[in-house]
Amino acid sequence: MSDPIPPSAAPAIPDILTLERAALTATPAPRLAWDGGFVVRLFRGGxxxxxxxxxxxxxxxxxLPDRIARIERDFRRHGLRPRFRSTPLDPPGLEAALRARGYGEVEGACILLGPLAAVAAAAAPLGERLAQPSEDWIAVQATAEHQTPARRAEKLEAAALLARPGCWLLxxxxxxxxxxxxxxxxxSLCGFFDVATAPAQRRRGLSQGVLASAAAWGLEQGARHAWLQVSPGNAPALALYARLGLREVYRYRYFTLG
Structure with a gap:
């Protein structure tokens, strides 16, 4: 019998700050500014x-009040609606300050985390690996979300902005x-994004197979934890991710100003 792996050899469970940093890395924006503890990211408004x-x-x-006003000016200067992403790392009073300025709440996402190896082993891997998003990859995304020109452009430009390894599965x-x-x-983290299945192909296990392929790629990169963001109202996706061993760590919400 082999000796057990010492606890120090296992990758530490990522905390919220680590996951937030990973989210910033995985979804890059070409314009970025720091203001106190806030990071402001601006792209095409998608x-x-x-x-x-x-x-x-x-x-x-x-x-905080002056900081919020200054960040609002950053968004307006670039023709974008001011938007704050509220997480457990907010400073005290942020939500109240935003609501007092007329911000409205918009649904955000649940952050899920689990063992990457379990996702890789849950199904036979499906899909080819792409070095960047293709038109066919975008076409699948368009069946799963409201694909505005800004969102489409951001997805197509993402590969050139990524500093860490990325893979697109189709x-x-x-x-x-x-x-x-x-x-x-x-x-140690592998984040999954833009998981989508064309309507005519749903309920056939394709998403699970594509995720298995993405997880296998992540293991090759040295990652050990899978994480992703999913709408709290997406019951089918939440059920799938629960079967894959992913559990909720925290949630975030958006606050936008008209």
């Missing part, structure tokens, strides 16, 4: 993750694009 301000320091912030049924996903490896 995805919320790449067009929002969020805080990585939950300490009290005496300059599975076809016959010649038709059927399922897709995107993965980013960052140290």
């Amino acid at each position: 995805t919320g993750r790449a067009n929002a301000a969020s805080c990585l320091d939950p300490s009290p912030d005496a300059a 599975h076809r049924v016959g010649r038709q694009p059927a399922a897709a996903a995107h993965a980013v490896a960052d140290d």
Whole structure:
């Protein structure tokens, strides 16, 4: 019998700050500024993750009102609606301050975390690996979300902005694009994004197969933890991820100003 692996050899379970940093790395934006504990990210106004301000320091912030106003000007200067992403790392009083300025709450996402090897072993891997998103990959995404021109452009430009390894997965049924996903490896973490299946191909296990392929790629990069972001109202996806061993760590919400 082999000796057990000492606890120190196992990768530490990522905390919220580590996951937030991984989210910033995996969803890059070409314009970035720091203001106190806040990071401001500006792209084309498509995805919320790449067009929002969020805080990585939950300490009290005496300059919060001035900081919010300054961040709003950053968004307006670039023709974007001000948006804050609220997480457990918010400074005290952020939500109240935003609501007092007229911000409205918009649904965010649940952050799930689990063993990457379990995702890789849960199904036969499906899909080819792409070095960047293709038109067929985008076509699958368009069946799963409201694909505005800004969102489409951001997804196509993402590969050139990534500093860490990324992989785009595309599975076809016959010649038709059927399922897709995107993965980013960052140290012990492998994040999954844009998991989508064309409507005519749903409930056939394709998403699970594409995720298995993405997880196998992540293991090759040295990652050990799988994580992803999913809408709290997406019951089918939450059920799938629960079967794959992914559990909720925290949630975030958006606050936007008209």
